[in-house]
Amino acid sequence: MRVLRSPKVLAGSVLLLLLLLLAVVGPLIAPHSADWQADRTSGLPLAPSGRFWLGTDQQQHDLFSRLLTGGRDTLLISFLAGLFACVLSVVVGVTAGFVGGLVDDLLSALANIFLALPGLLILMVIMKPLPPSETSDPLLIGSVIALTAWAWGARVLRAQTLALRAADYVESARVIGERTWRIILFEVVPNLLPILASAFIFTVIYGIGTYTALAWLGVISPASVTWGTVLNEAQASGAAVNGYWWWYLPPALAVALVGIALALVNFGIDEVINPRLTSARTGRARGVVFRLGLTPVLKSAAPQAAPPNPAPLKEAQP
Amino acid sequence: MRTLLRRLGFYLLAGFAAVTLNFFLARLLPGSALQNALAKLRGANLDPDAIRALEAQYGTGSDHSLLSQYLTYLSGLLHGDLGLSTSQSAPVSSILGSTLPWTLGLVGTATALAFVVGTLAGIVVGWKRNGLLDGLLPAVTFFQSVPYFILAFLVMMTLGYFGGFFPYQNGYDIGRHAHLTPGWNGPFVTSVIEHGTLPALTVVLASLAGWMIGMRNMMITTMDEDYVLVAAAKGLPQWRVAAVAARNAILPTISNFALSISLVVTGSLVTEIVFTYPGVGWQIYQAILTGDYPLLQGILLVVVLTVLAVNLVADLAYVALDPRARKEA
Numbered sequence: 001m002r003v004l005r006s007p008k009v010l011a012g013s014v015l016l017l018l019l020l021l022l023a024v025v026g027p028l029i030a031p032h033s034a035d036w037q038a039d040r041t042s043g044l045p046l047a048p049s050g051r052f053w054l055g056t057d058q059q060q061h062d063l064f065s066r067l068l069t070g071g072r073d074t075l076l077i078s079f080l081a082g083l084f085a086c087v088l089s090v091v092v093g094v095t096a097g098f099v100g101g102l103v104d105d106l107l108s109a110l111a112n113i114f115l116a117l118p119g120l121l122i123l124m125v126i127m128k129p130l131p132p133s134e135t136s137d138p139l140l141i142g143s144v145i146a147l148t149a150w151a152w153g154a155r156v157l158r159a160q161t162l163a164l165r166a167a168d169y170v171e172s173a174r175v176i177g178e179r180t181w182r183i184i185l186f187e188v189v190p191n192l193l194p195i196l197a198s199a200f201i202f203t204v205i206y207g208i209g210t211y212t213a214l215a216w217l218g219v220i221s222p223a224s225v226t227w228g229t230v231l232n233e234a235q236a237s238g239a240a241v242n243g244y245w246w247w248y249l250p251p252a253l254a255v256a257l258v259g260i261a262l263a264l265v266n267f268g269i270d271e272v273i274n275p276r277l278t279s280a281r282t283g284r285a286r287g288v289v290f291r292l293g294l295t296p297v298l299k300s301a302a303p304q305a306a307p308p309n310p311a312p313l314k315e316a317q318p
Numbered sequence: 319m320r321t322l323l324r325r326l327g328f329y330l331l332a333g334f335a336a337v338t339l340n341f342f343l344a345r346l347l348p349g350s351a352l353q354n355a356l357a358k359l360r361g362a363n364l365d366p367d368a369i370r371a372l373e374a375q376y377g378t379g380s381d382h383s384l385l386s387q388y389l390t391y392l393s394g395l396l397h398g399d400l401g402l403s404t405s406q407s408a409p410v411s412s413i414l415g416s417t418l419p420w421t422l423g424l425v426g427t428a429t430a431l432a433f434v435v436g437t438l439a440g441i442v443v444g445w446k447r448n449g450l451l452d453g454l455l456p457a458v459t460f461f462q463s464v465p466y467f468i469l470a471f472l473v474m475m476t477l478g479y480f481g482g483f484f485p486y487q488n489g490y491d492i493g494r495h496a497h498l499t500p501g502w503n504g505p506f507v508t509s510v511i512e513h514g515t516l517p518a519l520t521v522v523l524a525s526l527a528g529w530m531i532g533m534r535n536m537m538i539t540t541m542d543e544d545y546v547l548v549a550a551a552k553g554l555p556q557w558r559v560a561a562v563a564a565r566n567a568i569l570p571t572i573s574n575f576a577l578s579i580s581l582v583v584t585g586s587l588v589t590e591i592v593f594t595y596p597g598v599g600w601q602i603y604q605a606i607l608t609g610d611y612p613l614l615q616g617i618l619l620v621v622v623l624t625v626l627a628v629n630l631v632a633d634l635a636y637v638a639l640d641p642r643a644r645k646e647a
Contacts, residue, residue: 008456112331115577116629118584121602121618125343128606128614209465213588216467235591245475252471256464263463267456274588 006271012264019258023071043239045244055246063230067250070227073138075258077226080142080151081207086200088146089153094192096154097161098184108158110152119148119211120221124219135220141211145295149206153199160195188304194273201266205259212255227251321637329630336622340562340615341391345612400616407520408610410616413601418620421597425586426515429579436526437571439534444567445541445560455531462527466585470592477516484515487594516594517586524584536567569640576632579623587621 001122045055055063096107123144127135164170166189174181214220215228216235234248394401400410443455461469477483490509540546540563549562589600598617605613 039489076368098518109328116332116580116625118580118587118618119623120584121621124602124606125614125618128609128611205463210466213465213467217588217591217603219606245479248471249475252468256468256472259463260460260467263459267459306536 006268008271009268012261012268015257015261019071019254019261020075022068023075024154025071027069036073040042045247055244063247063250066225066229066230067193067254070225070230070251071254073224074212074226074228074255076257077138077145077211078141078204080138081145081211082200084143085149085203085207086144086153086196089157089203090189090192090196092150092154093157094161094184094188097158098165098180100186104158107154111154111158112113113154114148114151116282117148117208120213123148123210123214124217127214127219127231130220132221132223136223141220142207145151145167145207145210146203148205148210156195156199157192160192161188161306164191171291186192194269198269198273199267201262201269205262208258319458321522322634325630325637327627331622334628336619336626337392337395338388340619342621343615354397365591380607388416400619401612403616405604405610405613408435410613413613414598414616414620417596417601419600420595421590421599422584424517424590424595424597425583427514427524428586429582431518432522432525432582433575434528436524436529437533437568439526439590440530440571441537441560441564441567443530443612444534444537445563455534456532458527461523464524466520466524467588467592469524470517473516473520473523475596477519480630485513487513514595517589517595520584520589520592522583525578528574528578529571531569533571536570537563540564540567561567566598569636572632572639576585576636577630579628579632583625584622 010279092107092111094113096104126144127141170183173187178187212228212231213227215226216231218232218236221229228251230251231248234244237244237247319368340366369435372473400414402408402411403410404571406413414568439454464472478485490506490513543563546559546563549559554562587597587599588593591603594600601613604610604633
C-alpha cells in the first residue's frame, strides 16, 4: 500500500488516531464528570488556573472535563454521517455509472439538486421542531446529516465508474459472460476504494462541521455533552464578546484539529490516486482527475460521457 | 438552444419543487410542535389578525382544502408574501428586505475576491509547478478543512479580540460615542467596511483553497494539450502560452463555482452569527432562538431559490463559453 508511505497520510493518521483515542478514553480520564459543578456562588466563568486547567463556564462546569468528554459523541456522529453518506454515494454513483441512460440522467439530476441545496439550512428547518429525545440519538442525527451529504461522493464515484466500465478487464469479464453483479462487486467496487476513501473523509469533514454548527446554534439539544453544545452555551452567554476565550476556543480548536487531520490523510490519498498532479513528474494526463475538496473531475452540470481511453488505476492492471 | 432549454427546464422544475416542499414541510411537522408554537403566540402580544394569518399560513384551524391552501400560498409567493414572522410581528419579506443587502454585500464581495485571487493563484501554481507557491497548497487546504464558523471564531480571536486590528461585532459602529447616520456618507461607509473586514476575510480564507486547487489541477491537465505545445513552439512569450492554457482551463472552474456556491452561502450565514453581523444569518440565529418558524422557512426558501438562480447563470455562462457543452444533450 503506497498510501501508507506518504508522510502526509502518516502525520494525519497519527493525529487522527490520537484524537480518536482521546475521544474514547477522554470521559474516563476527565478529572470531573461533564455535569459536575464547582461549589462557588459567583456566576462568572473562572479563567484557567491550576485547579481548573481550562477554567469554568457560567454554571461552574469544569471545561477541561467537558472538552475530554465532548469528543466521543462529536466524532461518533460525524463518522456515522460519513458512513451512511458513503453507502448512499456508492449505491447512487455506481448505479448511475453502470446502468447509464435515463437512470443515470435522473440520478445525476438528483445529485445536482442536492449539491445546490444549502444542507445546513435545510437540516435546521427539519430538526428545529424535533423533540430532544430524538435529537440526542447519534444514529438519527448521523443519518439525517448523511441525507444532505451523499451527492458529492456519488458524483465522483459515478465518474470513476464510467471510466472503469470502459476498462479492458471489465470488458474482458463481460465478454467471457461474467454476471453483471459479479463484475460490479469484484471488478468495479475494489477499484473505487481509493476514491471512496477520499469521499468518506470529505464527508466526515462535512459531518463534523455540520453537526457542530447545528449543536452550536441550538437546533439540536442532545442530552449528552459535545463540543458543539459547549459552544452553544458559550454563544448564548456571549463568551466571545466578553472575552471568555477559554470557554469556546478549546472545543473550536478540537473541531479544527479533527478537520486538519482528516484533510492531511486525504491529501496523501490524493497523491497516490493522482501522482501526476501532486509530484514533480510530468507526462500525459492519465485517467480521471480527482482531488480533495469541491472540484471533481471535468465537470459540466450535465452528465457527460466517459473520458476517452481512461487508464485504470495502477493497482488494477492485470 | 436545446441544451439551454433543457437547463432552464431543469432549474424551473427544481425551483418549483423547492417551493412545493417548503409548503408541505410545515404540514409534515409533528402537529403538536406547530400547535405549541401557535398556542404560545396566542399568549404573546400578537393581535388576532396576525394569529389568523399564521393559522392560514400553516393550515391549522382552517376549513379550506389542502389544494386551495396551496394555491393561496403560491399566489402569495408571487406577490412576495412569505408569511409573518412570529417573533417580530412583521412580514418575513420586509425583514429579509432590510437584512439581505448586508448579506449580499458580504457574500458578494468575499466570493468575488476569493474567486479572482484563487483562480489567478491557481493559474500561477499550475503553470509554475513545484515553485514557491506550491508550498502554499497545504496551508490553504488547512483553511478549507476547518468549518466556517470555527474559522470565524479563530479569526475573531486573533485579529479582533486580541489583535484589535478590526472591530468584530455588528455591521457598523453603534457605540454610544459613534454618531453615524446610515447612508452614503464617509464615516458610515468607512465603518461598514471596517466591520465587514473580518467576516469577509473568514469567507475568503475558507473558500480560496477550492478555487486555487481546482484551477491548478485543470491548468496542469490543460498544459499537456497539443495546442499549448503549438503555442510554445511558435515562440510566443511564456505568459502568452500560459494564457492560452488558462483560457481553456478556466471553463470547468465556472461549473465548479455553481457547485460550491451553496456551501459558501451557508458558510457566510454562520460566519455572520459569529460576528453579530446584521444580515440574514443573524436573523436565522434569532429565528432559532425564538422558535420563529415562518421566518426560518422564508429564509430557507429565499436562499434555495437564490442558489438555484446562481447555478443557472453559471450553467448558462458555461454553455455560452464552451462549445463542447453545446454539443451534448
